Amino acid sequence: MNENGSSRDEFRLAGRMLDELALQMPFLHRATCDAKSVPIAQRLSALQSIGERLSQIYDGDDWIRESVRSYVYLSLEFLRLQRELEKTGAYLMSTEAETAQHVYDNADVFGGYYLPGLLLTEALWPNHFVLNTAFLNRFVEGLPPNPAILEVGVGTGYHLSQLLDRRESARYVGLDISEYAIDFCRRYAGVDHASSSSATFRLESITGDCALPEKSFDGIVIGEVLEHIETPFDVMVDLRRAAKPGATLFMTTVAFAANIDHIYMFESVEEIRDLVQQSGWTIEADWPLPVYPQDTPDMARRPMNYGAVLKN
Amino acid sequence: MPEDNHQKLLSVVARVFDVGPVGLTDETSQDDIDRWDSFGMINLVNELELSFGVSFDILEIIEFRTVGIIKDSLAEKGISFP
Numbered sequence: 001m002n003e004n005g006s007s008r009d010e011f012r013l014a015g016r017m018l019d020e021l022a023l024q025m026p027f028l029h030r031a032t033c034d035a036k037s038v039p040i041a042q043r044l045s046a047l048q049s050i051g052e053r054l055s056q057i058y059d060g061d062d063w064i065r066e067s068v069r070s071y072v073y074l075s076l077e078f079l080r081l082q083r084e085l086e087k088t089g090a091y092l093m094s095t096e097a098e099t100a101q102h103v104y105d106n107a108d109v110f111g112g113y114y115l116p117g118l119l120l121t122e123a124l125w126p127n128h129f130v131l132n133t134a135f136l137n138r139f140v141e142g143l144p145p146n147p148a149i150l151e152v153g154v155g156t157g158y159h160l161s162q163l164l165d166r167r168e169s170a171r172y173v174g175l176d177i178s179e180y181a182i183d184f185c186r187r188y189a190g191v192d193h194a195s196s197s198s199a200t201f202r203l204e205s206i207t208g209d210c211a212l213p214e215k216s217f218d219g220i221v222i223g224e225v226l227e228h229i230e231t232p233f234d235v236m237v238d239l240r241r242a243a244k245p246g247a248t249l250f251m252t253t254v255a256f257a258a259n260i261d262h263i264y265m266f267e268s269v270e271e272i273r274d275l276v277q278q279s280g281w282t283i284e285a286d287w288p289l290p291v292y293p294q295d296t297p298d299m300a301r302r303p304m305n306y307g308a309v310l311k312n
Numbered sequence: 313m314p315e316d317n318h319q320k321l322l323s324v325v326a327r328v329f330d331v332g333p334v335g336l337t338d339e340t341s342q343d344d345i346d347r348w349d350s351f352g353m354i355n356l357v358n359e360l361e362l363s364f365g366v367s368f369d370i371l372e373i374i375e376f377r378t379v380g381i382i383k384d385s386l387a388e389k390g391i392s393f394p
Binding site for chain 2: 072
């Protein structure tokens with residue numbers, strides 16, 4: 001066993017990524033490894049699996065340094081923006097037009113550090129790890145055979161890769177506003193243009209003239225999207241229309257947690273729950289998770305992650 | 313005065329991390345100060361920006377491993393040091 005609580009052989013790539021993190025930013029390594037809500041030993045297999053996929057995409061070993069640097073960048077950016085949010089009470093941007101220009105169509109941001117950094121948070125940020133575990137155990141495991149799946153905001157492809165690992169026959173439609181995200185998602189999930197997978201992608205916004213077929217999907221995934229759009233209530237209503245009766249939806253979002261592209265402010269977990277229920281969905285299970293260990297889920301204007309499985 | 317900026321930098325570091333300025337040198341690093349963690353770094357950057365009237369981007373902050381590196385970064389922004 002080593003200082004990260006792992007056997008190097010079993011989690012060799014995870015160990016190398018953590019070593020690189022210790023080299024680049026020792027205090028972030030400590031914060032990442034010492035987080036008590038989910039011990040690092042439990043998160044290593046997720047990190048190893050991310051590393052294995054990345055090692056298949058990129059030649060050589062530079063991806064370790066680059067992806068860890070992206071993680072460091074994203075983590076420090078969060079802390080800076082959160083400090084600013086706590087001072088001003090407002091997110092940095094407020095419209096989808098601004099975020100499209102500065103983030104989703106920006107080669108330095110979505111084509112640069114953002115997606116690789118976000119990918120590592122899926123294993124390294126305890127709250128993201130908990131929500132991904134819920135995605136697998138409560139959403140994917142509950143899907144019918146050969147499910148029709150809609151994902152709004154394909155992001156890094158982390159959800160898609162996990163879905164296809166367990167439901168290879170899923171018929172998947174992924175929407176994203178960013179070409180960079182669709183490209184990254186395809187590569188990470190191993191769904192290239194020539195593959196025989198039934199995954200299809202649409203480059204469009206869920207808030208635009210997005211014609212979704214009615215009563216068509218067994219499962220819908222909308223991870224960390226609601227805080228990025230101006231009209232989350234309308235989107236949740238639209239998604240209910242696209243869902244088959246009895247379909248499930250897996251969602252994650254945040255309350256009062258800053259990022260460069262967060263524009264819609266939920267001030268508390270209760271506000272999220274209210275919006276979800278008023279849009280017609282039933283909450284089957286949810287996971288309100290404070291970002292700071294000293295906070296509790298009922299607090300307002302404190303940073304929270306939130307995930308839920310909803311029923312139509 | 314250039315000397316003032318050196319003292320000013322040490323004072324900011326000492327105040328943010330609640331340590332005595334005596335003993336702080338250019339070689340003082342993150343490993344030497346317990347409170348130089350994620351939040352400490354963000355507090356330090358905020359205080360430096362206010363005190364010196366400069367701003368840092370994330371790529372610069374990532375490199376802030378020692379007091380000397382911070383000093384070099386301030387010097388690149390036109391802050392004079394002896």
